Amino acid sequence: MNEFEIIRGCLKHDVNCQRKLFEHYAGKMMTVCLRYAKDSMEAEDLLQESFIKVFRYIHQFKFEGSFEGWIRRIVVNNALKSVKKKKINFQEINDRTHVAEHLEPFAYSNLGEEDLMKLINQLPEGYRLVFNLSVIEGFTHEEIATMLNIQPGTSRSQLVKARKMLQNQVFELQKIAV
Numbered sequence: 620m621n622e623f624e625i626i627r628g629c630l631k632h633d634v635n636c637q638r639k640l641f642e643h644y645a646g647k648m649m650t651v652c653l654r655y656a657k658d659s660m661e662a663e664d665l666l667q668e669s670f671i672k673v674f675r676y677i678h679q680f681k682f683e684g685s686f687e688g689w690i691r692r693i694v695v696n697n698a699l700k701s702v703k704k705k706k707i708n709f710q711e712i713n714d715r716t717h718v719a720e721h722l723e724p725f726a727y728s729n730l731g732e733e734d735l736m737k738l739i740n741q742l743p744e745g746y747r748l749v750f751n752l753s754v755i756e757g758f759t760h761e762e763i764a765t766m767l768n769i770q771p772g773t774s775r776s777q778l779v780k781a782r783k784m785l786q787n788q789v790f791e792l793q794k795i796a797v
Contacts (some may be wrong), residue, residue, distance in 0.1 A: 655698035712780035
């Protein structure tokens, strides 16, 4: 069964097609949820809520563009809705006071995706949120500002500080490895 047939089945509320769609996209979307959630339990809740919305609104998919992109947009918007409920403060953080959780020493060339994600997840929430939306999801600062109800300058500032903090964390890990 191809993607088109699965989507058509989901439009008819076919449980087997819904299961196939979930099984196909759940892993990728869980990765997205983990970037916005504070822990895996919250990410699982976000994933479940997101797929409920996918199935509720699948009739709005126009078969234009990527279906995966359409699902990702729902997941990101759902995650942002959850984040907004927490009332994130986009404040200045003293980089010296935030110390990364200890990771095994390694050289830059050995910094894997999982290690990088650990470092990103340790960023203060405002930094992490803007970093994910900008660098990973590809939104502009104007789009991020609208989504988070902040100024574009705040988004830019948070991204610069997030990158600096990540750079410092990687540099510290490199010093340990040498």
